[in-house]
Amino acid sequence: MKIMEDFHYWKFKRKIAPYLFLLPGLIMLSLFFFWPILNTFRYSFCKYDVITPPVYIGLQNYNRLLTDQSFIQALQNTVKYSLIVVPCLIVIPLFLALLIDQNLKYIKFFRVLYYLPRIMSLVVAGVIWKFMFQSDGVINSLLTFVGFGKVGWLSSPKVAIFSVAILTIWIASAYYMIIYLAGLQSIPVSLIESAKIDGASKFRRLWHIIIPLMKPYILTVTLVSTVGAMRVFGEVYILTSGGPGGATNVLTYFVYQRAFSFMKMGYASAAASILLGILIIVSIIYMYLFSKGEIK
Numbered sequence: 001m002k003i004m005e006d007f008h009y010w011k012f013k014r015k016i017a018p019y020l021f022l023l024p025g026l027i028m029l030s031l032f033f034f035w036p037i038l039n040t041f042r043y044s045f046c047k048y049d050v051i052t053p054p055v056y057i058g059l060q061n062y063n064r065l066l067t068d069q070s071f072i073q074a075l076q077n078t079v080k081y082s083l084i085v086v087p088c089l090i091v092i093p094l095f096l097a098l099l100i101d102q103n104l105k106y107i108k109f110f111r112v113l114y115y116l117p118r119i120m121s122l123v124v125a126g127v128i129w130k131f132m133f134q135s136d137g138v139i140n141s142l143l144t145f146v147g148f149g150k151v152g153w154l155s156s157p158k159v160a161i162f163s164v165a166i167l168t169i170w171i172a173s174a175y176y177m178i179i180y181l182a183g184l185q186s187i188p189v190s191l192i193e194s195a196k197i198d199g200a201s202k203f204r205r206l207w208h209i210i211i212p213l214m215k216p217y218i219l220t221v222t223l224v225s226t227v228g229a230m231r232v233f234g235e236v237y238i239l240t241s242g243g244p245g246g247a248t249n250v251l252t253y254f255v256y257q258r259a260f261s262f263m264k265m266g267y268a269s270a271a272a273s274i275l276l277g278i279l280i281i282v283s284i285i286y287m288y289l290f291s292k293g294e295i296k
Helices: 002-043 061-066 069-100 107-119 123-131 140-143 160-185 189-197 203-213 215-230 234-239 251-261 263-296
Strands: none
Touching: 002 107, 002 263, 061 263, 069 107, 069 160, 069 215, 069 251, 069 263, 123 140, 123 160, 160 215, 160 234, 160 251, 189 203, 215 263, 234 251, 251 263
C-alpha cells in the first residue's frame, strides 16, 4: 500500500512539476502583457485623462476615430510605410544572405560588418541618419555632386516617409539576413551539387531549388517584418516627429500623441485596440499561409 501511494505521489509530481516551472513566467506574462491589453481595451470604452476616474461612454471613441482625419491619415501612412518596407526587407536581406553564404576568405569579417547596424542603438542610428538627411547633409552633398540637386528628405511630405523607411531597412536588414542565412545553410549541399552537374545555371538553382526550400523562412520574415512595420515608432519619433504636416504620422505615433501629449487615454486606447486588431488579423492570415506552406 505504501509503495502504491509513493508511486501515485511520484506520478503526480511528474505531472505537476512542469507547470510549476512555467508558473513564474505565466505570472509575469499576465502582469506585463495580458493585463495591460485588457486594461487598454477596457479604457477604449471610457473617457479617461489619468487625472480623473474613467467614465464609460460606450463606442464614442471608436465612432470619433472613424471620422478623425488625423487617424485616417495615420492609418494610410502606416499602410504606405509597410508597403515600402516589407518588400525591401524580404528581398534585400535574402540578397545579403546569398552574398555572405560563400566560402571566401574574410567572409566572417563581412558577416560581422553587415550585422553592425543591428547592434547599434536606434537612437544613435536615427541621429546619424537625421544629420545625413539634412539639407546640407552628406546625402544631399553627394546628390549635388553628381548633378541631381538637393532633396527635402525630412521636409518634403512626399519624401519624408521614404526617409523613415530607409532607416528601418538599414537597421532591420541584418536581422532578417541572419534568418535567411540559417535557412540557406540548412539546404543540403548535395541538391546544389546535383543541379550543377545537371548544368543548371545560378539563376535556375536559385529559382527552382533555393527559393522553394526557403519558403518557410520567407514567410517568417514576411510576417515579422509586417508586424514590425505596423508597430514602427522609434524611427518616426527620432527623424520627423510625425511631420511634415502629418506625412509620417503612423498609428503608433498617433496613439503616443493622444495618450501622452493630449492626455486622452481613452481615445488613445481605442486607436491602440484597432491597431492590435489589425495586427492579429494580419498574423492569422500569415500563419494560415505558413501552415499551408509547411503542409506542401
